[in-house]
Amino acid sequence: MNSLADQLLVLCLLINFAVLGTSRLAFSVRCVAVQGVLLGTLPALVHPFSWHVSFIVVSIILVKGGLIPVLIIRAIKKAEIEREFSPFIGYIPSLVLGALFTSLAFIFAARLPLAPEHEGLLIVPAAAATLMSGFLVLMGRRKAISQVLGYLLMENGIFLFGLLLADAMPVMVEAGALLDLLVGIFVMGIVINHISREFSSIDTSRLSALRED
Numbered sequence: 001m002n003s004l005a006d007q008l009l010v011l012c013l014l015i016n017f018a019v020l021g022t023s024r025l026a027f028s029v030r031c032v033a034v035q036g037v038l039l040g041t042l043p044a045l046v047h048p049f050s051w052h053v054s055f056i057v058v059s060i061i062l063v064k065g066g067l068i069p070v071l072i073i074r075a076i077k078k079a080e081i082e083r084e085f086s087p088f089i090g091y092i093p094s095l096v097l098g099a100l101f102t103s104l105a106f107i108f109a110a111r112l113p114l115a116p117e118h119e120g121l122l123i124v125p126a127a128a129a130t131l132m133s134g135f136l137v138l139m140g141r142r143k144a145i146s147q148v149l150g151y152l153l154m155e156n157g158i159f160l161f162g163l164l165l166a167d168a169m170p171v172m173v174e175a176g177a178l179l180d181l182l183v184g185i186f187v188m189g190i191v192i193n194h195i196s197r198e199f200s201s202i203d204t205s206r207l208s209a210l211r212e213d
Contacts, residue, residue, distance in 0.1 A: 005121060012038055012126055017098055018031045020091070020094040021091050021094065025084060025145055029069050033066070033068075036152075039064065039160065043057055064156070072148060075145060085142075088139070088141065089140030094137075098129075102129040123160055134151065134154030134155070
């Protein structure tokens with residue numbers, strides 16, 4: 001099971017690079033959706049079966065792999081955009097920084113004291129790398145939708161850290177986290193819709209040019 005979990009975590013790391021290196025928004029959303037499904041299956045691989053773990057698996061797959069990507073795809077279609085042009089941080093520099101952050105994540109994870117059952121797994125380095133990749137997307141992209149994807153990557157990294165505590169966390173904690181995530185996505189969707197309607201663009205850098213009369 002541990003080897004399969006590590007393989008899924010490697011795929012999650014590769015998905016980080018796919019998001020960092022592409023300008024196509026729909027492709028990025030699908031990548032994040034696939035990552036959500038992979039993350040949803042991990043609790044069943046690293047923890048013994050329980051109804052608690054089953055709830056986490058089903059809810060994460062449905063929300064991260066289905067509901068949230070559908071909402072973002074709808075926002076993309078309404079905003080009538082396909083690509084992220086002229087990001088603050090170019091795609092090649094983003095990939096280089098992503099590789100650097102991933103290397104630092106492995107160095108950081110090697111220095112942490114872990115429980116015996118978690119030693120040897122890639123959960124901690126994958127979590128830290130995903131968190132930093134999401135932050136890089138959030139800060140390096142202009143479009144509000146791209147920044148939403150960065151937020152989702154960061155949340156995926158936080159979720160991976162939470163896997164280490166899945167046995168100790170009550171069901172309501174996961175439910176509350178998912179609710180917060182959904183609320184955040186809905187609010188961002190509303191903001192994106194209003195920005196697109198009022199300014200015919202969802203380039204957040206243009207908001208700095210607003211002046212009060």
